[in-house]
Amino acid sequence: MGVVKAGAKVRTRVRPTARPADLREACVQAAREVIAERGVEGLSMRDVARRLGISHQAPYRHFESRDHLLAEIMRRCFADFASYLDARPRSADDREDLAAMGEAYLAYAAAKPLEYRLMFGTPWPAPAHHAGLVADAVHAFDILRNNLRRQHGDAPGMQARADLDSMFIWSALHGMASITRSQAMDCLQLAPGVGAAFKDYLMRKIGAALEVPVDPGAPPRRKAGRR
Amino acid sequence: MGVVKAGAKVRTRVRPTARPADLREACVQAAREVIAERGVEGLSMRDVARRLGISHQAPYRHFESRDHLLAEIMRRCFADFASYLDARPRSADDREDLAAMGEAYLAYAAAKPLEYRLMFGTPWPAPAHHAGLVADAVHAFDILRNNLRRQHGDAPGMQARADLDSMFIWSALHGMASITRSQAMDCLQLAPGVGAAFKDYLMRKIGAALEVPVDPGAPPRRKAGRR
DNA sequence: GCAACATGTAGACACTGTCAACAAAAAGGT
DNA sequence: ACCTTTTTGTTGACAGTGTCTACATGTTGC
The missing domain is CATH 1.10.10.60 (Homeodomain-like)
Structure with a gap:
């Protein structure tokens, strides 16, 4: 003093x-x-x-606090992420566009693992729930959702179907991004080639799942051969 | 002094x-x-x-350090998690058993969100990589992998296929668990009923994706109608 | 009994986020 | 011009953290 x-x-x-x-x-x-x-x-x-x-x-x-700074950074990360998705190679065909979106999603997660973790792997600080953060995050999700809504049309109930498909796709992509980032696969002694083939296999499985019609209302029956 | x-x-x-x-x-x-x-x-x-x-x-x-304590706790969480999966209602049919496993996985994530995050959402501390931790973690994964290996048989190449399917399933389940835990869905203004239907829809999409044969070697073609 | 060792304690150190008091500078009004 | 108010940046605290070192205590083997 x-x-x-x-x-x-x-x-x-x-x-x-x-x-x-x-x-x-x-x-x-x-x-x-x-x-x-x-x-x-x-x-x-x-x-x-x-x-x-x-x-x-x-x-x-x-x-105001460390969390407020963090919230601002998260907001910008979401904005970056959205514009990264927007910068994907465009295609007139919605399915191809969806695939490109998936590639872009995984590419972002691989290129900026720490930012990705900040957005999707960290519990949001309380002040995050107020600002434009939510808006930016929802905007990123809407890029995916809008594609599915276009594909499903707007017949009654199809909006819910598009949302469900969006959530399914997001789950699979986020799961893969998250698992890959954690390097957990290094410990699992996977069969040779699995690590390299994983991404394409997952993308194709997602595509296959989207082809097969699944009634969201039906009881959760197993061994669903056909319907 | x-x-x-x-x-x-x-x-x-x-x-x-x-x-x-x-x-x-x-x-x-x-x-x-x-x-x-x-x-x-x-x-x-x-x-x-x-x-x-x-x-x-x-x-x-x-x-030795906080990280060593954390590693020990993670080890026990993985052991708990594995025995939680083992305690699922058993079924002789491998597909039904797989479904039960998925339910158990998601139930655990919902019941113990913080433990789940500790295992799958936190970067592992350095001391975690050595001890029996990896063994316990791999054991949990093997519960899933063994089921897929039984389903695929042991023809040449089928081991890799089982691993790929395991990774796909794990991705989808982990993605959903992670997204649900983050309460991100509260912000997305999903169509009514989507939140409630999400889990069953995802499980059925996984089932559908497993039904459709997907050649892991083929080029990543889109609009995969049939093959 | 006594030495070796395992275990628990006390006190530091450097680091963190944040509050309160202060100083300087910029803005606005007259 | 001067003076006031508000904004911005600085300094010094306080309580909290992980972890190092030095010390005391209790336990065990000879």
């Missing part, structure tokens, strides 16, 4: 690295770098401040 | 709660309680010690 007084004044002037103009933006960027390098649990407010050469409390002028 | 000497001696004698006999076991139990209540990130070594009325360093006599 009783330190040199004038020293502080000088220090603000002889600051080694220029203080970023838009500090809020700089915080987000620095935090995203940390997350991309070391994952969510490696993110610390003080570390962000340190990287920017500012005091450990400065970020709190722009984000 | 220079504190009262005799005081410490007395305190050990007038200990309020009896020190647990098997401290290692007590640590594991206390830690599992914390995890079941507040999740992995809520687990703290000092909290465990506090609950047991011991010093904050005592647990370190039995676990």
